[in-house]
Amino acid sequence: MAIEWAVFASYGQFVAPTDLVAFFESPHVVFQAAGEGGDRFGSLAVFVLSTGAAWLLPHEVQPLRWWRAVLASLVLIATVAAGASWWRASPSLGHSQPAFACALAGLMRQATVRANGGGRIAVPSVPMPTDGAPSAPLPNIVLVLGESLVASHLSLYGYDRPTTPRLQALADRGELVTFVDAAVMGPHTRTSLPYIMTGLSGPDPGGRVLLAPTVTQYAKARGYHTAFISAQEESWGDLDSLLREGTDTFRTGIEFAPHVDVLKGADDLVVLEEGVLPAIRSLAEPFFLVVHMDGSHMPYRQHSPPSHKVFAEDGVNSIGAYDNTIRVTDEFVARLFDALRARDPEAWLFFTSDHGQPLGEGGAFFNHGYQTNVVKDPLLAFPPPSGNRAMWTALAGAQVSACDLTPTILHLMQTAPLPEAPTDCVDWLAGPPGPRHRVVSAYTPTYVTEPTMLLLLPDGRRAVYDLSRNTVTLDDGAVRPMSEHPLPPELAAKLVITNR
Numbered sequence: 162m163a164i165e166w167a168v169f170a171s172y173g174q175f176v177a178p179t180d181l182v183a184f185f186e187s188p189h190v191v192f193q194a195a196g197e198g199g200d201r202f203g204s205l206a207v208f209v210l211s212t213g214a215a216w217l218l219p220h221e222v223q224p225l226r227w228w229r230a231v232l233a234s235l236v237l238i239a240t241v242a243a244g245a246s247w248w249r250a251s252p253s254l255g256h257s258q259p260a261f262a263c264a265l266a267g268l269m270r271q272a273t274v275r276a277n278g279g280g281r282i283a284v285p286s287v288p289m290p291t292d293g294a295p296s297a298p299l300p301n302i303v304l305v306l307g308e309s310l311v312a313s314h315l316s317l318y319g320y321d322r323p324t325t326p327r328l329q330a331l332a333d334r335g336e337l338v339t340f341v342d343a344a345v346m347g348p349h350t351r352t353s354l355p356y357i358m359t360g361l362s363g364p365d366p367g368g369r370v371l372l373a374p375t376v377t378q379y380a381k382a383r384g385y386h387t388a389f390i391s392a393q394e395e396s397w398g399d400l401d402s403l404l405r406e407g408t409d410t411f412r413t414g415i416e417f418a419p420h421v422d423v424l425k426g427a428d429d430l431v432v433l434e435e436g437v438l439p440a441i442r443s444l445a446e447p448f449f450l451v452v453h454m455d456g457s458h459m460p461y462r463q464h465s466p467p468s469h470k471v472f473a474e475d476g477v478n479s480i481g482a483y484d485n486t487i488r489v490t491d492e493f494v495a496r497l498f499d500a501l502r503a504r505d506p507e508a509w510l511f512f513t514s515d516h517g518q519p520l521g522e523g524g525a526f527f528n529h530g531y532q533t534n535v536v537k538d539p540l541l542a543f544p545p546p547s548g549n550r551a552m553w554t555a556l557a558g559a560q561v562s563a564c565d566l567t568p569t570i571l572h573l574m575q576t577a578p579l580p581e582a583p584t585d586c587v588d589w590l591a592g593p594p595g596p597r598h599r600v601v602s603a604y605t606p607t608y609v610t611e612p613t614m615l616l617l618l619p620d621g622r623r624a625v626y627d628l629s630r631n632t633v634t635l636d637d638g639a640v641r642p643m644s645e646h647p648l649p650p651e652l653a654a655k656l657v658i659t660n661r
């Protein structure tokens with residue numbers, strides 16, 4: 162009762178089976194998040210009441226017969242085994258023995274998926290033209306991956322508080338394009354980032370994302386100098402194995418702050434000063450730099466220094482504390498932009514968040530579910546003066562997804578996805594995307610493989626699918642059988658796991 166109450170207070174829904182998987186994956190992180198996010202007095206009150214209710218149970222002790230002991234042991238072993246087979250924990254974050262054992266099981270599962278498909282597809286290097294035809298120089302490109310950023314809380318997106326004054330000034334000067342109808346890939350870092358980096362989209366129960374080349378691999382094969390610099394600890398759930406692919410330089414939060422964890426990485430502005438800006442000044446050209454921020458992760462209060470606390474904070478995870486974190490992102494991206502333009506006026510910069518936060522939408526907080534604040538992506542492009550800015554401005558209202566960044570960046574790099582590894586997403590430079598189906602899904606092997614997804618329909622309506630119950634919830638809030646509103650055939654086909 163106490164746990165259900167605490168979860169409902171934070172997430173607006175009761176515990177689901179996948180929450181138990183998340184708990185087994187890293188109990189430390191879940192307890193820490195509950196401590197930061199929960200209402201401690203309320204939780205204590207419910208705990209006392211529910212413990213008190215235990216007195217209602219029969220007081221007669223029953224002898225533990227051998228067959229009961231065997232049955233209980235079997236149930237315990239089966240529970241741990243079931244948890245382990247879903248597991249993607251990192252031994253560096255959960256030091257307990259079971260966490261380590263289950264991390265091994267998770268890695269074995271990942272290896273099995275890779276073995277069936279022959280490993281992540283290698284990208285052959287692209288030879289430079291030898292026929293004497295002068296090709297356009299390859300542009301320098303920076304991709305910034307934000308964290309837990311909610312579009313509706315950016316003044317750039319019409320929020321009434323001045324949360325993004327520096328980005329607004331760049332927008333006023335025509336330096337950036339604000340995509341007003343962009344979608345994230347998944348509701349968590351681990352269901353989103355791998356899909357942005359591979360240009361794939363869910364649902365993906367079979368793990369195509371574990372085989373597809375990343376945008377960094379393509380850049381490397383094209384002759385780019387590649388770097389990944391992060392404020393986060395990336396090893397949770399083996400995320401670093403994907404992000405590291407194709408990089409010449411790979412730096413994570415641990416290099417900038419010794420005690421980073423899943424909830425709080427290194428300070429973004431420290432990483433900017435000590436990692437990102439020096440890289441922008443020194444990388445050999447052409448370069449492709451991916452930057453992963455710690456951004457607006459909960460606990461919000463810890464994600465802005467005193468110098469950036471311009472709005473009153475009424476609690477660790479209050480709206481004021483959240484809005485202050487956006488001031489950090491605002492400064493981070495604007496200063497990165499200035500340094501990039503100083504190095505190379507013709508460089509490209511892109512910014513996307515991984516997912517948002519409900520911030521009270523539907524009574525929920527923290528990322529769990531498909532609320533508009535979670536799935537609407539504050540997606541920004543900073544085309545250089547020679548980059549056909551009129552075309553980019555015309556794109557601003559198009560239906561786009563964060564995973565479109567990979568095919569679009571590949572186009573800028575004058576390369577394309579391999580025929581054997583097609584992307585699901587759209588190259589904006591091949592023409593503005595028309596009305597389309599877009600998917601936001603947690604049904605991916607990179608986290609707890611929760612069988613849910615949101616389908617954004619071409620006409621703007623939303624359909625949330627529960628693929629374990631075969632139900633769909635449309636905008637009217639009514640739950641219907643999936644047979645009344647089936648998935649488009651190309652998405653239904655993705656649910657069939659083929660054993661290659």
Ligand SMILES: [Zn+2]
Nearest residue numbers: 309349350515
């Ligand atoms: Zn995230």
